[in-house]
Every structure is written in structure tokens, then in C-alpha cells.
Amino acid sequence: MKIPEIFEFIRVDERLPHILCPGCGIGSAMNAMVRAIIESGLKNDDVCVVSGIGCSSRIPGYIDADTFHTLHGRAIPSATGVKLAHPELEVIVIAGDGDLLAIGGNHFIHAARRNLDMTVILINNFNYGMTGGQASPTTPQGKYAKTAPYGWTERNFDACAIAQASGAVFVARSTTYHVTHLRTLIKQAIKKKGFALVEVISQCPTLYGRLNRMGDAVKMLEYFRDNTISISQIKDPKEAEGKIVIGVLHDVEAPEYYETYKEIIRRAQAQKHHV
Amino acid sequence: MKKKYPSSKCVIGKNNVEICIIKEFCKGCGICVEFCPKDVLGLGKDLKVEVINIDACTGDRLCELRCPDLAIFVHKRKEG
Numbered sequence: 001m002k003i004p005e006i007f008e009f010i011r012v013d014e015r016l017p018h019i020l021c022p023g024c025g026i027g028s029a030m031n032a033m034v035r036a037i038i039e040s041g042l043k044n045d046d047v048c049v050v051s052g053i054g055c056s057s058r059i060p061g062y063i064d065a066d067t068f069h070t071l072h073g074r075a076i077p078s079a080t081g082v083k084l085a086h087p088e089l090e091v092i093v094i095a096g097d098g099d100l101l102a103i104g105g106n107h108f109i110h111a112a113r114r115n116l117d118m119t120v121i122l123i124n125n126f127n128y129g130m131t132g133g134q135a136s137p138t139t140p141q142g143k144y145a146k147t148a149p150y151g152w153t154e155r156n157f158d159a160c161a162i163a164q165a166s167g168a169v170f171v172a173r174s175t176t177y178h179v180t181h182l183r184t185l186i187k188q189a190i191k192k193k194g195f196a197l198v199e200v201i202s203q204c205p206t207l208y209g210r211l212n213r214m215g216d217a218v219k220m221l222e223y224f225r226d227n228t229i230s231i232s233q234i235k236d237p238k239e240a241e242g243k244i245v246i247g248v249l250h251d252v253e254a255p256e257y258y259e260t261y262k263e264i265i266r267r268a269q270a271q272k273h274h275v
Numbered sequence: 276m277k278k279k280y281p282s283s284k285c286v287i288g289k290n291n292v293e294i295c296i297i298k299e300f301c302k303g304c305g306i307c308v309e310f311c312p313k314d315v316l317g318l319g320k321d322l323k324v325e326v327i328n329i330d331a332c333t334g335d336r337l338c339e340l341r342c343p344d345l346a347i348f349v350h351k352r353k354e355g
Binding site for chain 2: 002003028031035179221
């Protein structure tokens with residue numbers, strides 16, 4: 001067999017097969033992410049993948065690059081430290097919905113506000129998969145979870161809207177069904193200077209899918225296929241009702257944190273020499 | 276340090292497409308089988324993916340891109 005180029009970035013010899021359940025969408029997201037990194041022309045020493053705690057946060061363990069597995073919800077603070085100490089590194093944060101929006105919610109909005117150059121891949125599987133399927137901030141109202149056996153009463157977060165309101169410069173959403181689309185979005189997010197968020201709607205067939213009677217991984221992917229709409233196709237807002245909107249939702253230019261910070265240092269040092 | 280790559284089973288079809296499957300990594304989720312537009316793949320007795328109709332493969336690599344376990348790879352060999 002010709003050695004696949006994706007194996008350059010994967011610790012095939014000691015880590016695979018991974019611990020994720022059969023049919024889990026996190027594997028597809030990892031597949032797309034590694035391909036996006038390779039297509040961006042990055043080498044193993046140019047990338048740092050940071051994660052917190054959760055199913056999706058196991059991914060850095062399988063990546064053959066600089067990786068950092070940190071405390072629950074603290075992926076973004078650690079990534080901020082990495083980026084400020086080594087601005088030449090391409091920092092990618094990969095985290096789940098519980099990790100990034102519940103315990104790490106404040107870090108998430110403030111990193112978006114600062115607009116530090118990093119790529120955040122939020123894998124949204126609508127529940128806390130690792131701990132047994134508890135309801136998370138993204139569990140839709142009326143759906144079932146282990147802590148919501150009669151249906152979840154609370155309303156859910158829209159991570160993309162939060163990021164956009166907080167000041168992120170690039171916000172996009174895709175699903176694990178649209179893998180080629182997802183890879184393109186991650187590539188764009190890596191290229192973008194500033195805080196870029198890619199939300200990946202993923203299937204959790206073992207818990208969320210089973211509790212909501214959505215069937216196996218294939219059935220859940222078919223659900224994503226039939227219930228998504230691309231943002232470019234929406235002419236009337238009514239068309240998007242009850243559907244997952246995918247595509248680039250927000251793309252603007254804004255001053256990046258490190259550039260501003262460097263400028264301040266330069267100015268302060270110039271004044272010091274003056275005195 | 277050189278990496279040790281896992282062993283795989285490869286099948287080459289009439290149209291010069293090579294499909295390699297790493298059985299050790301496959302968990303039998305069936306995503307590649309279901310979303311193959313030409314029904315090239317199937318699940319075997321061991322509930323792992325296997326090639327059943329290699330000649331129909333067009334080399335679109337949808338299985339390779341979707342596989343969560345990095346267990347299947349499609350390679351289009353150059354003519355001749």
C-alpha cells in the first residue's frame with residue numbers, strides 16, 4: 001500500500017485504533033482537520049493542537065504534532081498562552097460543546113473579543129458524551145438526555161451567534177456528513193488571521209442518537225443530509241426554520257490581538273529610549 | 276524515529292483504482308458502505324468492511340474522507 005499522506009500527522013504506530021465509539025462523528029472531524037492541515041501546507045512542527053476534556057478532546061492524543069491536553073474547559077486559555085509565547089505556531093483548539101460552552105464559556109467569549117489568532121473547532125454532538133450523555137448547553141429543547149428523561153426544558157445555545165456577537169472574525173458551521181465542505185471551512189479558518197470558529201455538528205449514536213431514537217450513525221448522517229441548508233441558498237428566512245444552517249456565517253476583518261500588542265510594546269520601548 | 280505502519284489488505288480493480296483496508300482499525304460502523312454511490316463496499320462476516328465490487332469503484336474517495344477510524348484508503352494508480 002502507498003502510505004497515505006494523512007498518516008504523517010497521525011500516531012498510527014502506537015495510538016490507533018482510537019477509543020471513540022463505532023460511527024462517532026469526531027473521527028470524521030479529525031480526518032477532515034488533518035487533511036485541512038496538510039492542504040494548508042503546514043508541517044508537524046508548525047502546528048499546536050490544544051484541547052480540554054471530553055470525547056472530542058481526545059483527538060490531540062492521536063495527532064503527531066505539538067499537542068496539549070489541558071484541564072476541563074481551559075483549552076482556550078492554554079492556547080492563548082501557547083500563541084503568545086510562540087506566535088509563529090498555528091494554534092488549533094479542538095473542543096466539545098460541553099467543554100467550550102459550559103465550563104469554558106467565559107474563556108470562549110473573551111478569546112473571541114480579544115481576537116487572538118487561533119482556530120477553534122467546536123464539535124457539537126448535543127450532549128456530554130464522555131460522562132454518559134447528560135444534557136449540555138446545546139441540547140435542543142424537548143430532546144432527551146440522561147439527565148432529561150422527560151425532555152429537556154431549557155433552551156439551547158447557538159455557538160456561532162455567540163462567537164459572532166463576541167467579536168470573532170470568522171464563523172462557520174458544517175456537519176460530519178459534508179466532509180469536503182468541512183475541510184474547506186477548516187482550511188479557510190486556518191488561513192484567517194484572528195479568532196476563527198468552525199462548528200461541526202456531529203453524531204453521537206451511542207448516547208444522544210439512542211436516547212432520541214434517531215437510529216445508528218448512518219441514520220443520523222442521513223438526518224444531517226436532509227435537514228441542512230446552505231446559507232447561500234436561503235432567500236426567505238422562513239426556509240431555514242427548523243434546519244441546520246451551514247456555510248460561512250460571518251467573515252470580517254478586525255485588528256488581531258498579537259499585532260496590536262506588539263505595536264504597544266514597540267511604542268513603549270521607543271518612549272523608554274527617549275527618556 | 277521511523278513510524279511503524281499497520282498492515283493493510285489492498286484490492287486493485289479494472290479501472291486502476293486501489294482500495295486498501297486496515298482491518299485492525301475498522302469498527303464496522305457501516306458509514307462507508309451506506310454512502311458509497313456505487314455499492315463497492317460491504318460488511319463481512321467479522322462485521323468489518325470489505326470490498327465486494329471493486330470494478331464499480333470510480334475513485335471518488337467518499338469512503339476515505341468519511342471514515343472516522345482512518346481504516347480505508349483509495350488510491351488512483353496512474354495508467355500503465
